[in-house]
Structure formats: structure tokens, C-alpha cells
Amino acid sequence: PEFNEGALTVSVVTVPGTSLEESDAIGRRVEQILLADAGVENTDRRQGRAELDEHAQGVNAAEIDVTLKEGVDKERLFEDLRQEFSAIPGTSVTIGQPIGHRIDHMLSGTRANIAVKIFGPDLYELRQVGARVRDAMQTVPGVADLQLEQQMDVPQLQIRADRGAMARYGMTVGQLADAIDVAFNGEVVSQVLEEGRSYDLVVRFPPEFRANAEAISGGMFDTPTGQKVQLSQLATITVARGPNTISRENVQRKIVVQANVAGRDLGSTVADIQRVVAERVTLPAGYHVVYGGQFESQSDATRVLGALSLLSIAAIFLILYAEFRSTRTAALVMANLPLALIGGVAAVLLTGGVVSIASLVGFVTLFGIATRNGILLVAHYRQLLAEGAPFREAVVRGSLERLSPILMTALTAGLALIPLAVGGGEPGNELQTPMAIVILGGLLSATALNMLVLPALYWLFGEWRVLPRDQRSGAHAAIVATVV
Template identity: 55%
Template sequence: PEFQEGTLVISAVTAPGTGLQASTGIAQEIEGRLLEHPAVEATSRRTGRAELSAHAQGANASEIDVQVDLSEREMSEVTADVRARLSSIPGTNITIGQPIGHRIDHMLSGTRTDIALKIFGPDLYELRDLAGQVQGAIEGTPGLVDLSVARQADVPQLRLYPKRQEMAKYGVTPGHLNHAVEALVGGEAVSQVREGQLAFGLTVRLDSARRAGATSIRNVLIDTPTGPTVPVSRLATVQHERGPNTISREDVQRKIVVSANTSGRDVGSVVADLQRRIAEQVDLPENYYYEVGGQYENARQASRRIGWLSLVALLVVFLLLYQEFGSARAATLVLVNLPLALTGGVAALFLFLGGTLDIAAMVGFVTLFGIAVRNGILLVSHYITLLQEDKSLREAVLQGSMERLNPILMTALTAGLALIPLALGGGEPGKEIQTPLAIVTIGGLLTSTFLNMVVVPVLFDRFGDQEALRSASENHSLRD
């Protein structure tokens, strides 16, 4: 479930190569529109990040933290209003999220959105074209917002094409040539200068006139391993060209990302619609494919893991019950409580959570099944105890049900009453995960407790083998 953090993080990315002054102007326009909203209390902004930062970004990108007041409005309402106010900012990809959610998304997929459609392939320009097709195909999908493609553009570059034969004459390797030109043009730190308590790097490089362009760099002299000093033009062809501003890779494959958030719908159903639209409208060439990352992929993995572990746990519970009662029939009758609990949990899921089965709700089902199995054990174990006292099957069922009514009701009431505050606090920060868990558990407890006192006694009376159960229990007691 989406967090309710009380703070928004707005990412605004303009075209690559946008200068700091222009980018600052756009960011200030965004801040001005935000501060006009009655729920916005304050904003703070970062434009660009240092190259050595863990999250380096160019001057064309800004991040704006927005402190909001949720005393009179829901976060979903504020987010929708903010998104509408910023939709008319030209030439800017705007993504709206929250601080913790942004970081989680970034760790999951490398993007700061709920959904990351990663398109892989060998050619960058083909990838850009495919990303545009995918964007057009999925645009307008219900529940999809903040749709954008990773900003890429061709920017001026200075390229060196090595002359291999000439380089071999002077013993120059491509690495040596690259390092020499990089040190002369970009500079190389050779020492430090100290002023009081401060230390500054001492960087040596060519003066600005000698590194101004391709012509100047062609005439720069560099030392060679064989001794002579030769100009760069002797060893490589230097020319101005245009090339991609960035190349993204994952698992060695080149990629481009189409990112989006969701609003008003669960991620799973939105992704299903996206995949259908892409299959119908986009023809991916050979060696090109896409994957869906972000919260969707993480939720799928977690769901599969919980599913398999639940099956293993169910098997272990059955074996433990068989070990306890010495009868597969008794163990099966205890596990009848699971579908009884599932009925109420599913009903609560559709009535109060819109039918969205998220990880929190799945954990609620696991919790519910534990309580339901315990109630079944209380009944069946007491039935078997009464059978050992030479009660008839019908007498054991009637007496055992009445004697275990209070313990089972107390167990259900204790758990249900404790979960009510969590179930009612769905809109409060910090309870986003607890609320689905509580609602599913309470709904399942209602049906499980009621049906447990009706269905299990009837099934035990109908299918319980009095002599077999008594004998299995007595043999088990003797082995112990």
C-alpha cells in the first residue's frame, strides 16, 4: 500500500543540456504554483547534483520537497490537485511521489515511479523510437499518471578516432592516448594546497585557449613511450560530432525506460492493461524486448514467495496435526477452518479494500489462518478427549461444542477488538500496511468463528469415525 508520509517529492526534468539559469526559472515557476495550493505549507528545492554524488543528475533536473497539511484533505486529493496545477508546465517531465516511496522505487527499478517499463535492445535510436511508440500506446490508460520517457538527446561531443598503425609506431596504446588527452583537457589532480584548516586540490591542465576546440586539441603535444613528442593529430582523428547524452544499461543490455505512477487503481491491474495495449499496438523487432519493473515486479516476487511458503506451512501444519491426533481424518477436519476463514477475509477485501490483494492483505490471511486453525484444534481435540471417555460420537460433539464455545469466542473477541483501531485508521500516516491486515483478519474471524461452531461439529458428526479416532488417539498416547 502507498505510504501517507505528509510530504511530497516532485521531480522535474527538462531537456538535456538545459542550463542552470533556465532550469532554475522552471523550478521557481513550479514552486510558485505549489505555494498557491491551500494545503502546501512550504517547499524546498535542489537543482542538479554533484557528479560524485550517489544520485548525480544534471542541471536540467530539479527535486522539490513539499510539506503539506493533511488535517482537512486526503493525500490522494492533494496529489491530484498538484498534478493538475503542474500539467501545463511546458517541456518538463514531472513525477510526483513521496520521500520514502521515491527511495523504495529507486532501489527496486532505478526509477522514482511505481511502474518502470524497461525496453532493451542493441541500438539507442531504435530504442528511442520504440519508447515513443510504447508511450503513445499506453497513454490514456485508466489509473496511469506521470507518464514519461527517460530524457535523451544528442549533444555536441569531441571524439577521437585512433590511428592504430601510427600509434603502434610510437608504442602508444588506446588507454595511454585516452589518459593523456583526458589529463590535458580535463585536468588531473597532482597535489593539494592548504590554507589554514582547508585543503584544495591542485589540478593541472592546459590553458583554455589550447583546449578550446578540435583544432586546438589536434595540435596538443603528448609524450610517447618510445621517446618522441608528437601532436594528437598524428595518433588520432579529432572531430566534432553529436552523440547521446547518456547510455543506460542493465545486465550489460542497453535500455530506455518508460516510467509512470498509478492513481486510483492497483498496480497489478494497470500493468495488465499496459501489457495488453503494447501487445496490440507495438511490434517489437527481433532482439528487442521489454520488462516491467518497479513495485509491480517486487510485488509479484513477494506474492510468489508468500504463496509457496504458505503451501509449505500448510503441509507442515497438517503433519503436526497428524502427529498430535494420530489420525489424518482429524487433521483434515481441523483444516476445514481455512476455507471458512477465507470466506470472510475475501468478503472484507472486496467490501472495504476494493478487491486489491496486496502484500499487507496476504499477511492478514496468514495471520487469520493461524487463528482459525487454533480454533479448530480446540474443538477437535476436545471431541477426541470425550470419545476416550466412552462418549458416543453425537454426545462428544454436542458436549464438546458447548464446552469450547467460550474459549473460541474469547480468542476471536480478543483478536478482533485489538485490531479494530488499526482497521479504522486507514487514512493515518503509519497505518497503511496495518489497516489491510486488520480488515482481512477481522472479516475472516467473523465467518470463521461462526461457521467453526456450526460446520465443524456437523462434519465431525458426519465423517468422524468414532472407533478409529479413539483407537488412533489411544495408540498415539501410548507411544508418547
């Protein structure tokens, strides 16, 4: 389930190559829209990230941390903000939350719930396929903050080494590349202490030699022969256009279409996206689509919980058989599991019909609760039968004598779960509330039906005669000895 963190992380991305001044103006406009909402307390913006940052970004990208006031209606806030942000031209705005934002980035490398990754060899073909995938996803209900990765051609200065000319001066391509890097990017050669602070001393060409293509072409470089020559004598310098970024994953080029989900559950939204993309987008040869994000980890967790549920049912059956030494009796106790599932499923349907990981954990917990109720009844039936009570009296009397203990334990557990079940809107209860709702619903149905269904089943299929425990142990030992 989605977290309720009491804060937002708003990602603002405009066209690559946008100046710092224009990007800052767009960021201020987004902040003004945020602060104009009554549910927002304050904002804090970061414009771009340093080149050596782990997640480097250009000045065309900004991240805004938003603190919300208590009791704000998030669904209403998100809807209003998205409507306001849609009026900002050439800008993609993604709304998330701090923890969820980092989880999304860890799972898929994007800042959204869903990441549709298109892989292929040609960047320009990738952009066209990505645009078609984005257009197809726009038709899916529940898709919000839809964004195609910002890739476009930007002006570039391309320096291509002239190997023949370089050979005349005894220079290699590697030496020229290192010289160009030092001349225009700079190299730290020492540190300077000033007023108690340490500053790097960087050596590089002065600004007038880095101002334009003509100045760069005229830059003088040392060669191994001792001569100083202009860069234009060692390489061909041209002004062209090229991609602003090239994204790769597992050595393959990719482009990403990302989106969040609003007003729907994640699983059904992803299923509709996969269906629509398969129907409307024809992929060229050598291109393929991979779906990533939260739903991927949710699917993995669902499979693990499903396997653990089967293992828990098998373990419960083995424990019951070891206790009662009867397959029939163990099966009668296990009949309580469907009774608990009825209430759990009904509770999920009444609260929105979304089965999350927390709900699945609640269903697994119900297995133990339902089995406990069955053990209380069946064990008492068998005790009365072992004491010599008639079968009908054992079932009726055993049910009446175990009614109070079963109701008391169910009532205690139910009262403890009610605060968790009704506190879903509070931060920190996102996982506890769906689990409590499932357990509470299953507890009600299992307790009510257990007192009606299990006595009837035992009357029809139960063992009419039960040996005392010491005689059962002796008989079991004799059987084992005979088999051996």
C-alpha cells in the first residue's frame, strides 16, 4: 500500500539545455503553485545536481521537498496540483513522497511507481517507440504523471583526431585527449589555504580560449617533438548536434516511460498498460519492452507468500495429525480455514477490493486463528468421548463448554484489532490497517461459523469412539513395532 508520509517530493524536469535562469523561474512557479494550496506548509527546492553526484542532473531538473499540514486530504491535493502543473508548458512534473520516491528509484531507477523500459540499438528509433508507448499509456485510466524520458539533440562541439597530422608531431590520440581534458576541463594541481579554508588550485585555459569554437581551435598545445601547434592542426573541430544523454542498462541502450497511479490499484493498472501497449505498439526487430517498478517487487512478494501459505497449511496438517493420530480428525479441524477466508475476502471487498502484501500476510495469520478454534472444539469432543460420554452428548456438551473460551479469545483479539483497522489514514498504519481488516473479518466469520459448521461436520464424519491418550500411545507403539 502507498505510504502516508506527511510530505511530498516533487520532481520538475524541463527541456534539456534550458538555461539556469529559465529553469529557476519554472521552479519558482511550481513553488508558488504549491504554497498557494492550504494543505502545504513549506517547500525547499534543489535545482540540478553536481556532475560528480551519484545521481547527477542538469539545471533543467529540480527536486522540491514539500511539508504538508496535518489532516490534509492527499487525494484532493494531488488532483488539484496535477491540474495546476499541467498548465506549465514544456515541463514534466512528477509527484511522489520521500520514502516512496527512494523505493521507486531503488527498484527501477526512476522516480515513479511504474517504469516501462524500451531497449534497442538506435537512439532515434527508441525515441519514436517511446512516444508511441507514452501515447498508448495515456488512454489507461489511473495513469498519472506520465512522462517520457527527456532525450533530445543539443548543440555539441565535436573534436575528431586527425591521426595523420598527429603522427607528424609524434602525438597519440590518448595524449591529445588528456591534453584537451586538462585545457578545457581543468586539473587540480594543488590546494590553497585562505582564511582557514582549503580550496583546490585548478589549472586550465583562460576563459577567452574556451569561449567559442574558433577560440578553441586556436588553442596552443605542446607536442612530443617540442613544438607548439594549434588544436586545429591536430584535429577537426565541428559544431554539430548530438544526444543530451544516453541511458543504458545491462550494456543496452534504453529509453524510459514512467508514470504514477492515482485512484486505482497498482496491479490492475499495470495489467491494462501491458495489454494496451501489446495491442497498439508494434516493436521493430531488435527492440523489446521491460516493465519495472513497485509492481515487480509486489509480484515477487506475492509468489513468496503464496508458497509460504501452502507450506504453512501442510505444516498445520502434519502437526494436527501428530496430535490426534487421525487423518479424518485433522481434516475436520482444517475445515475451519475456508470459514476464515470467507470473512477475510468479504472484508477486502467491503474496503475497496485491493489485495496488497499486507492483506496476504493477514490471510496467512488467519490460518493459525481458525485452526486454534477448531482444536479447542475437537480436542474437547475427543476428551469427552475418551471419558465414556455418548457421541451426541460429547458433541453438544463439548460445543457448549467451549463456546465461552472461543468467544472470549475472539472478542479480545477483535477489540485489539479495531484501532488498527480504523486508523488507516494515519502515518505508519499503511501496512497494519489492511492486515488488521483481513484478520478482523476472518475472525468474525471463523468464530461464528465455527460454532455451527464444525459440530455438524463432526457429527457427520467424526470418530464415534476415541481411546484414552495412554491407550492411543500404546496402540500406536504396537503398530509401529509390528510394521518394523
